[in-house]
Amino acid sequence: MKNYECLTNDSSLASAIFVPSYIGLDISRFLWISNLTVRDSTGFELVEWLVKKPEWKRMWGRDHFLISGRISWDFRRQFDDLAYWGSKFRFLPESMNMSMLAVEGSSWNNDYAIPYPTSFHPSMDGEIYQWQSKIRHQKREFLFTFTGAPRPENEESVRGKIIEQCRGSRFCKFIDCSEKNCDDPVNVMKVFENAVFSLQPSGDSYTRRSIFDSIVAGCIPVFFNPGTAYSQYKWHLPKNRTKYSVYIPVKNVKEWNVDIEKVLLGIPEKDVIAMREEVIKLIPKIVYADPRGKLDNFEDAFDLALKGILERIENVRETMRKGKDPSIGFADEDHYKYTF
Template sequence: MENAIAGRCSHQLWLVFLILFVLCFVLFHFDYSTMMPADNELPFSLDQINPVAVSENQTHLATNQSVTDESVGEESDADTCLGRYVYVHNLPSRFNYGLLKNCQSLTRGTNSNMCPYLANLGLGTEIENSQGVLSNQSWFSTNQFSLEVIFHNKMKRYECLTNDSSLASAIFVPYYAGLDISQYLWSPNISVRDSPGKDLLNWLVERPEWKKMWGRDHFLVAGRISWDFRRQTDDASDWGTKFRFLPESQNMTMMSVESSSWKNDFAIPYPTNFHPFKDSQVIEWQSSVRTQDRSYLFTFAGAPRPDLSNSVRGVVIEQCRSSKACKFINCSSEGNECDNPVNLMKVFRRSVYCLQPPGDSYTRRSIFDSILAGCIPVFFHPGTAYAQYLWHLPGNGTEYSVYIPVKDVKNWNGSVEKILLGISKDKELAMREEVIGLIPNIIYSDPRSRLESFEDAFDLAVNGVLERIERVRCVIREGKDPSIGFAEGDDYKYTFSEWQGYEKDPLF
C-alpha cells in the first residue's frame, strides 16, 4: 500500500514540476520579447543619456533623457526638458569658429581690433583694477558686438540640449552673423556682402531638420542690429546685407541687440561688462547699487552727432552741459571717456537718471549699463526700449523708466531737468527698486557656470523663442498657414501712437 501511494505521489510531483517548467518558460519568453526592439527600431543607446564633450567640430550635446514609457508608471520622474529641447546645428567652421581664428579681419573699415574681446568665451579680458567701483571678479571688457559668441557658448551648457533633432522643440543655428558681415559691410560689392548669408542658407536647406517645419523652428542670434541685415535695394550705397529678406531666412527667427519692424526679429539685451558665475555675486551687486549715494540728478554718456542736426541727442547734450545737476560723459574720439567701463559705471552709479536718446539707431548699449548701475533710464522714443526688449523688460515702461516723447525736436522746448525735478521722491525710489530688480534679466552670466536662483538674459531669450515656435506649431495643428504673420512688417512698431498711454501716466 505504501509503495502504491509513493508511486502516485511521485507521479503527481513529476506532473507539477512539468507544469511549472512550462509556465516558467512561457513567462521568460514573453518578458524577453518585450525587451527586444521592434522591426526597424534601434535599441536604446548609452549615447542618448550621456553628455558628450563639445569641440570645435561638434556644437551639440546629447542630454539626459528621462524614460517616459508608461510601463514605468509612477516610479519615473517627469521629463523637465519636455517642450524645451534644443538641437544645435553642427555648422561648417567658416560660419563661426573660423571667424574667430581670423579675428583681425572682423573689423575691416575701422580702427578697432576684435581679437582681445573674444577671450574668455567672448566675454573679453577680465577687469582687474576696478578702483573699488566694481565688485570683485565677474567684470570683463566685453564688446557690444560679441553677443553671438557669448550666446553660443552659453548654449553649449544649456540643460536641455539633445543630439536627436526629432526630440527638439527648436533648432539653433550658431552662425556668427554680425561678425561675419562686419568683414564686408564697407565693401562696395553687394554680392560680396550677401554671399556668406546665402552660403549658410544653401547649407541649411539641405539638412533634414529644415524640412520638418521649413525653418520655422530655427533661430539664430546676431550681435549687430537687425537693420544691418535688411538692405532693401541692390544699390551699393545702401548699408548692410539683404540676408533677412532672402526667402529661407524669412522662415527663421532672429534675435539681435535691436529688432527691426518685421515680426520675425526680436530684440535681446546688449551684453554688459558684468558676467557673474554665481548667485551671490548678483545679490552683492544689487545691494551695492541700492545703497549708493547719487549726487547727480541726471547723466548722459554719448557722442554728439553733427550729421543728425534734427536729433534729440543734440538737445539732450546741450541741456546736460548747461545744467549743474547733469554730468556729461563725452564718448567721442576727443573725449574718449567711455572706453573704460570703470569710468562709465562710476558716474552711472552716482546718477539718479540716465538719459537714453536715440543715436545711429534706436537702441543703445547704455540702456543696460544704466540699469546695471541702478540708474533710472529716460527714453525719448518708443523704439529705444518699449518696442524692443519684450521678453526682458516690463510691459509697463513707467514702472522702471521715464518717458519724454519727442516726436519733433524742432517743436519741443521742454526742459529735461524741470521734468525730472518734478518727479516725487517716492516715485523715484519705486522706479529705482524696479530697475535693480531687473538686473538679472539683462545680464549674461559667465558661460562657464549657471545661476541657480535667477534667469538671466540668455534664459529669458531661449524661453521666448521656444514659446514663439510652439505658437507656430499650434497654428499648424489647427490646419492654418504658418507663414501668415510670421515675417510680416509692423509699420506701427516704432511710431508714438502705440505709446500714448505713457504720456498720460502720472510722474508725480
C-alpha cells in the same frame, strides 16, 4: 549655448534648431565694400546649406533661429543699390522663415531684441544680491547724466539738445564719448552709479548698450523714442514702462522745447525710489551670467531669450497643427512697434 542644459543630439526630438552661424562677425567684413554680390554671398551660402539638411523640411525653417551681435537693420537692405546699407540676408525667402535674436530688432516680426552684453557676468546668486545691495544704498551726486557722443551730422537727432541742457544744468554730468572717455567700462559705471537718471536718446540706431549699463548701476533710464526699449526687449523689460523708466516723447526735434531738468525734478521722491527698486530687480534679467557658474534663484538674459524663442516656435507649431498657414504674421512688417 553649449552649456544649455536642454540640448539634444537628436534633432528629431528638438523643439527648436539653433543655427550656429556668426552672421554678425561675417557681415562686418563686407559692410563697407561696394560689391553687393560679395556682400550678400555668405548669406546665400548659409541658406543653401540649411535647406539641404533634413531638419529644415520639418517646419521649413520656422523652428530655426540664429543670433546676431549686430542690429537687425544690418541684414535688411531692401534694394540692390549702393545707397542702401547692409546685406539682404533677412529678405531671402529661407531667412524670412527663421527667427533672429539681435541686440536691436527691426520692425519685422521675425526679429527679436535681446539685451546688449554688459561687463557684469555673475556666476552665482550671491554676486547678484551683493551688487543689488551695493547700488541700492549708493549715494547719488547727480540728478541725471548723459554718456555719449554728439551727432552734429544728424539734424533729426535729439542728442544736441540733450547735451546742451546737460551742460547747462548743475544737476547733470555729461561724459563725451567722442573723446574716448567711454572706452573703459569702469569710468562709465562710476558715472551711472552717481546719477539718479540716465538719458538714453537714439544714436546711430534706435538702441544703445548704455541702457543696460545704466540699469546695472541702478540708474533709472529716460527714453525719448519707443524704439529704444519699449518695442524692443519684450522678454526682458516690464510691459508697464512707467514702473522702471521715464518717457519724454520727441516727435519733432526742431519743435521740441522740453526742459529735462524740470521734468525730472518734478517726479516725487517716493516715485523715484519705487522706480529705482524696479530697476534693481531687473538686473538679473538683463545680464548674461557666467556660463561656468549657475544661478539658482534667477533667470538671466540668456534664459529669458531661450524661453521666449521656444514659446514663439511652439505657437507656430500649434498653428500648423490646426491646419492654418504658419507664414501669416510670421515675417510681416509692423511699423506700429516704433511709432506707438
